[in-house]
Amino acid sequence: MKTSKKGIALIKKWESLHDGDLKAIGLQPKMDPALIWTEGWGRAMRDSKGRFIKGSANKALAYSRISMHTEAQADAALEQDIKPFELQVMRATQKRKKPLSQNEFDALVVHTYNTGGSATLFDLVSSQAPTADILNWWTTRYITGQGSKIPLKGLINRRKDEADLFISK
Numbered sequence: 494m495k496t497s498k499k500g501i502a503l504i505k506k507w508e509s510l511h512d513g514d515l516k517a518i519g520l521q522p523k524m525d526p527a528l529i530w531t532e533g534w535g536r537a538m539r540d541s542k543g544r545f546i547k548g549s550a551n552k553a554l555a556y557s558r559i560s561m562h563t564e565a566q567a568d569a570a571l572e573q574d575i576k577p578f579e580l581q582v583m584r585a586t587q588k589r590k591k592p593l594s595q596n597e598f599d600a601l602v603v604h605t606y607n608t609g610g611s612a613t614l615f616d617l618v619s620s621q622a623p624t625a626d627i628l629n630w631w632t633t634r635y636i637t638g639q640g641s642k643i644p645l646k647g648l649i650n651r652r653k654d655e656a657d658l659f660i661s662k
Contacts, residue, residue, distance in 0.1 A: 494583060496575055500599030503658060504575070504606055507651045508535035510567055519562035522555040524548075526638025526645055530555035533567030535606070536574055578605045585615035593618075600659035607651070608635045624660060631656040 510533065511523040522532045530538040530546040538546045538555050546555045561567050582601045586593055593601070601618065604611070611634065617627045636648040 494579065494593070494595075494598050496579055496602045497595050497599050499596070499658065500603050501571070501575075503599070503603045503654060504571065505534055507603075507607070507647075507654070508533075510534065510564060520559075520564075520567065522559060526648060528639055532559060533561045534571040534574075536561075536570050575602065575606060578602050578610070581605055581610055582615075585610065585612075586619050589619045589621065591621060594662075596661045597659050600655045603658070604631070604635075604652075604655045611635070628656050628660065631659070 508531070510520055520532065522530045522538055524547075525531050525535070525537075528547045528549075530551065532538055532555075538558055540546055540554065540558070546558065561570055579598075579602055582593075582598060582605055586601070597618070601614070604614065614627075614630060614634075617630055632649070632652045634652070636644040636652055638645050638648060
């Protein structure tokens with residue numbers, strides 16, 4: 494299964510291309526709620542040892558490692574980046590008796606792309622738990638950032654959008 498245009502559009506809505514410095518040509522990196530520098534449509538940036546570049550103190554390092562400058566490059570990177578998450582969702586839900594709908598698959602891929610995935614969410618979906626249980630879990634987890642226990646409005650809204658896609662027909 495492959496993520497549909499609807500799923501890709503939801504990733505793009507929440508990751509959004511960033512042009513933080515209007516004096517510079519092209520796209521610039523931004524920090525996500527976990528303080529990880531990202532570029533394009535949410536690609537986490539890494540240092541020369543493969544570690545995430547984190548925190549405002551590493552802005553210069555993030556800017557020095559920019560690999561995409563145009564929307565076309567960001568689109569191509571997203572197409573490449575999403576494949577492992579599609580595979581992760583397929584593997585995690587393969588024991589489900591009823592196949593995932595396209596919207597269910599897309600929502601799980603979008604969530605996994607942002608969070609790295611959740612065994613609990615995959616278990617709820619695979620066991621075909623009641624929809625209310627899945628939605629309650631979905632909309633109350635992965636809603637904080639920067640090591641905080643305080644829910645962030647953007648992440649609350651993002652989880653709601655993902656959950657809404659999951660149940661849409």
